[in-house]
Amino acid sequence: MRSAPLTSTEGLARVTLELHHEVTMFLYEEAEALDNGRFRAWLDLLTEDIAYRMPIRVTAAHTLADSLLDGADHFHEDRYSLEKRVHRFETDHAWTEDPPSRTRRFVSNVRAWTAADGDDVIVKSYLLLFRSRGDVREPDWVSAERTDVLRRAGTRFQIARRLIAVDESVLRTQNLAVFL
Amino acid sequence: MSADPAEPESGDLAAGEYVEIANEFAFVKVRTVHTRNGMRLEITSPRLGRGIRLCPMELETLTWQTPETFSGFLQTPHGPEPEAE
Amino acid sequence: MNLESIVKAVNDGMIPPAIYSDEEIFRLERERIFGRSWMYLAHESEIPEPGDYVVRRIVEDSFIVVRDEHGEVRVLANVCLHRGMQVCRAELGNASHFRCPYHAWTYKNTGELVGLPFHEDAFGGDANLSRKEMALMPAPRLAIHRGLIFASLDENAPPLEEHMGGFDYFLDFYVNQSEAGVEVRGPQRWIVDANWKIGAENFSGDSYHTPHTHASVVEIGLFREPKANKRKEGALYFAGGGGGTSYKLPERDFAANLAYVGYPPEMIERMRARWTTAQRALISDGPFMVSAATLVPNLSLVHNWPVVNAEGQVVPFISIRLWQPISATRTEVISWFAVDKLAPAWFKELSYKSYLMCFGSSGMFEQDDVENFTSLTAVAKGQFAQRILLNGRMGLARDGSFLHEPIADWPGPGRAFTGYGEYNQREVLRRWGEWMLDTGGSGSNGSAR
CATH class of the missing domain: 3.90.380.10 (Naphthalene 1,2-dioxygenase Alpha Subunit; Chain A, domain 1)
Structure with a gap:
């Protein structure tokens, strides 16, 4: 039940300063696409075999290895389901995001390693999502650490794996009609 | 060799990997330790600074205990209490 | 509107919006519905083995839903009998006994109190504070239907089957x-x-x-x-x-x-x-x-x-x-x-x-x-x-x-x-x-x- 598999970075080499800059800019630009509702452009940043996962966080004893549930998620997506989600936002009837939320994704604490098998880069980052809807509601926040596997695709990167380790066990946002 | 005060002192015995067992109430480390002629199961509580090494027969006796045995052990929830002065 | 006229309007299919927003109405719901009806807490498959527990609520009241060492499902108030501390603070786990983090009062996973520090010295032993008579408060009613675990805070609630x-x-x-x-x-x-x-x-x-x-x-x-x-x-x-x-x-x-x-x-x-x-x-x-x-x-x-x-x-x-x-x-x-x-x-x-x-x-x-x-x-x-x-x-x-x-x-x-x-x-x-x-x-x- 316990212990969602996190990509291990133990023993891996940190990337060069130049590569670190490149992956950081990649994450910033990804956040920019999402914050501006360019969901098609965002899909283009994902590989065909993308595994996009956000396991459920539980309140558990500190002595346990992990408080992310294995096999119980908020998101457990592949290319098909992410395409459907984006397609839905393109219809005229996705009420939950019409009018759209105003979102701001703050990406920080970027750390990157070269994967053991060569070209892939493993990137950990902190994400703080600010989400404002309408004019009377308090804004929502979602805080998480993301572990990504970035894969070289020609001259650029694509996200092959994303694991979102959310900090709240009970989300304080009305739904996850947002990508993290 | 670890300087963990919880470990019983009996020389540099060969030992297996620690397995940690925890819930929100307690945390123990368990491993096999190998004596010259046999082996025991070592249970240590880092928080209490206590440890015990149980031989196979002692372990076997555990298999016929009921939960009441352990409830009895927990009458003093943190182990033996010093006599009131 | 008073409650009688609200209910009358509701029964005519015309709904006063206040039933969706009024805190006074919610206070009554808390007592008259959530304090009485059968409330779903957990599914048996969440606690398959002895000692498995999850912590769930009925409005503000926290309950430990646990399978005890004998395999029986229990719903126990998550309240230490000593000073009211929450005994379980993790939302799930496995334990044969629960030990309150405040003063270490220790309960079996059936709810019975088995140990408390310095029992003799502090409380005069079982003669003055009898452990046998003390247990984490069980929900007044518990019923399991097809693995769905329900509890009611009302000991006079009709049987779950009747409610369903x-x-x-x-x-x-x-x-x-x-x-x-x-x-x-x-x-x-x-x-x-x-x-x-x-x-x-x-x-x-x-x-x-x-x-x-x-x-x-x-x-x-x-x-x-x-x-x-x-x-x-x-x-x-x-x-x-x-x-x-x-x-x-x-x-x-x-x-x-x-x-x-x-x-x-x-x-x-x-x-x-x-x-x-x-x-x-x-x-x-x-x-x-x-x-x-x-x-x-x-x-x-x-x-x-x-x-x-x-x-x-x-x-x-x-x-x-x-x-x-x-x-x-x-x-x-x-x-x-x-x-x-x-x-x-x-x-x-x-x-x-x-x-x-x-x-x-x-x-x-x-x-x-x-x-x-x-x-x-x-x-x-x-x-x-x-x-x-x-x-x-x-x-x-x-x-x-x-x-x-x-x-x-x-x-x-x-x-x-x-x-x-x-x-x-x-x-x-x-x-x-x-x-x-x-x-x-x-x-x-x-x-x-």
Whole structure:
């Protein structure tokens, strides 16, 4: 039940300063696409075999290895389901995001390693999502650490794996009609 | 060799990997330790600074205990209490 | 408006918005509904082994739902008898004993107090503080139906079976597809700024919202069914303590219809063996397939069958959910995925995916529902908005008679209609009104509170 598999970075080499800059800019630009509702452009940043996962966080004893549930998620997506989600936002009837939320994704604490098998880069980052809807509601926040596997695709990167380790066990946002 | 005060002192015995067992109430480390002629199961509580090494027969006796045995052990929830002065 | 006139209006199908926003009304609900009715806490598959526990709430009261060392399920107040500290602070775990973090009072997982530090010195031993007489307070009533664990804070609550009534016929389609029952994953938990009743009503019978609110999921080809014409062919049923929606099925054949919604032959055969003739008749002769449902006051279920991959495969899913109130205008939604334990592994995985795409915190149906629920709640706070009575009379003529006759040859218990109508929402609110006006003074339901 316990212990969602996190990509291990133990023993891996940190990337060069130049590569670190490149992956950081990649994450910033990804956040920019999402914050501006360019969901098609965002899909283009994902590989065909993308595994996009956000396991459920539980309140558990500190002595346990992990408080992310294995096999119980908020998101457990592949290319098909992410395409459907984006397609839905393109219809005229996705009420939950019409009018759209105003979102701001703050990406920080970027750390990157070269994967053991060569070209892939493993990137950990902190994400703080600010989400404002309408004019009377308090804004929502979602805080998480993301572990990504970035894969070289020609001259650029694509996200092959994303694991979102959310900090709240009970989300304080009305739904996850947002990508993290 | 670890300087963990919880470990019983009996020389540099060969030992297996620690397995940690925890819930929100307690945390123990368990491993096999190998004596010259046999082996025991070592249970240590880092928080209490206590440890015990149980031989196979002692372990076997555990298999016929009921939960009441352990409830009895927990009458003093943190182990033996010093006599009131 | 006083409570009597509110309930009268509700029973006429005209709803004062204050029932979705007024804190005084919520205070009464807390006492008269959540303090009395059967509340769903957990599923047995969440605590399969001795010592497994989860911590759940009934409004503010926290309970440890645990399988004790002897295998019996217990629901124990998560309150140390000494100074009221929460004994379990993790939301799940495994323990044979619970040790309070404050002063280390220690309880067996049956609830009995077994140890406390310096018992003799501090309390004069068992002669003065007898451990045998002290235990974590059990919920006054506990009942398990098909693995669903319910508790009631009212020791005089009618038996769960009586509360559920004929609804158990329908519940079986969700949680009794084989002799093994279901296993659950999750729950996902999140907080919405909405009154708890709105979701409960919606799931009980709002087929009218589906073609419009959920237009997007049809447009993108995720779900074939909710087109307006098709949706109104489904039956809206209410029996005992619950009701729900259904979809009309294409064939008059049990196996063909279950295959149509994506069940593999081996599961269909187990359902055939498991369900009664009358239950099978709903699917073969109705022919209807259950979809959303609510057991009053706040437990809902979902069964849908979306297209789960690019190959166009249709795979059904089941979800169990609780509308756990926090205040008049805030609700914690607790949503589990459920699947038959004997289902093949491939089915469990695809069904899980199908659930996540449709319902739960990220589900594409759910996303639009919650936008409605929060908006309705916000509006219901307005003093001017509270001058209107919301119209919940769909399916009723001006004189209160039904616009359409109930289905004559309905194979199940209770009453059912096809076409659009708010029959079930009115039933949910009628029961709400009964609870609210029952002060418990002299009725059979009464107990010292």
